[in-house]
Amino acid sequence: MSSEAKKPKISERRKFFTLLAQNAGLGVMGGLLWAGYADKAKSSTLTLRPPAAIEEDDFLKVCIKCGLCSEACLNRPQNRDKDGKQRPGTLKMAKAEDRATIGTPFFVPTDVPCYMCDDIPCVPVCPTGALDITKVTNKKGELDPSMIDMGLAVVDQNSCIAFWGIQCDACYRACPLLDVAIKLEYDKNERTGKHAFLKPVVDMHTCTGCGLCEKACVTEKPAIFVLPRELALGKPGDHYVKGWDKKDEKRIQNRVDSDITTHTKRSDKKPTDYLNQGLEGF
Ligand code: SF4
Numbered sequence: 586m587s588s589e590a591k592k593p594k595i596s597e598r599r600k601f602f603t604l605l606a607q608n609a610g611l612g613v614m615g616g617l618l619w620a621g622y623a624d625k626a627k628s629s630t631l632t633l634r635p636p637a638a639i640e641e642d643d644f645l646k647v648c649i650k651c652g653l654c655s656e657a658c659l660n661r662p663q664n665r666d667k668d669g670k671q672r673p674g675t676l677k678m679a680k681a682e683d684r685a686t687i688g689t690p691f692f693v694p695t696d697v698p699c700y701m702c703d704d705i706p707c708v709p710v711c712p713t714g715a716l717d718i719t720k721v722t723n724k725k726g727e728l729d730p731s732m733i734d735m736g737l738a739v740v741d742q743n744s745c746i747a748f749w750g751i752q753c754d755a756c757y758r759a760c761p762l763l764d765v766a767i768k769l770e771y772d773k774n775e776r777t778g779k780h781a782f783l784k785p786v787v788d789m790h791t792c793t794g795c796g797l798c799e800k801a802c803v804t805e806k807p808a809i810f811v812l813p814r815e816l817a818l819g820k821p822g823d824h825y826v827k828g829w830d831k832k833d834e835k836r837i838q839n840r841v842d843s844d845i846t847t848h849t850k851r852s853d854k855k856p857t858d859y860l861n862q863g864l865e866g867f
């Protein structure tokens with residue numbers, strides 16, 4: 586009885602350890618899969634952050650994903666429809682399926698744009714400085730929505746119907762900085778000879794990236810849309826200076842001379858080396 590009776594015990598123990606190992610293995614695999622998934626859901630360069638957000642790399646380090654900004658946005662008293670019902674807030678906290686680091690606040694203008702509230706309630710509640718109140722505080726010490734800078738609106742002139750000559754000023758009228766951040770530029774329609782174009786032109790210095798224009802655009806996919814500034818703008822570099830513009834001269838005042846020399850892999854070679862590349866056979 587004794588040896589026979591012990592057999593099931595050994596087998597049970599083996600089963601237990603096998604299961605434990607399997608579960609541990611699954612746990613590690615699950616962890617790896619989740620890490621890969623979470624990595625994919627990392628911040629996209631297209632992510633639009635709340636007002637006064639600090640530079641993206643620092644933002645990701647400083648934001649503790651508490652959601653206070655998004656809560657303040659949702660609960661602001663103005664965020665009610667005419668029946669007093671709460672509307673969705675502008676700021677969302679990213680979920681796994683969103684194009685932003687999970688748990689961080691962002692917004693999508695075509696869902697809900699930023700209404701540039703006078704008191705910018707989403708900013709002062711941030712406990713970490715990920716939303717930096719000084720970025721939206723004017724010299725008088727007041728919160729100033731015109732100082733918000735979340736991105737820059739860009740017009741796709743090929744799909745904007747105002748550039749076709751069809752009358753449309755939806756984006757111009759939706760802009761909270763009317764006739765400042767978006768202006769209508771008059772142009773003669775040479776094709777018809779008797780009509781005019783009224784083309785929306787965005788002023789890069791005053792546009793806050795609120796996205797109200799993008800939301801208002803009448804085309805199937807908005808012909809005006811907000812991008813983070815780094816994506817929307819080019820960079821002339823220190824080689825080119827507007828000699829007639831004092832502000833632009835200031836831009837290069839602190840340059841180091843070695844900074845203004847473009848250095849590429851080719852710079853390390855003599856011109857004859859790379860100019861003759863591929864001609865060895867001749
Ligand atoms: S300023 Fe924009 S993001 Fe902030 S609370 Fe108002 S609507 Fe929301």
Ligand code: SF4
Pocket residue numbers: 647648649650651652653654655689690710711712713714715716
């Ligand atoms: S309040 Fe500040 S720390 Fe909290 S989620 Fe918003 S940005 Fe991040």
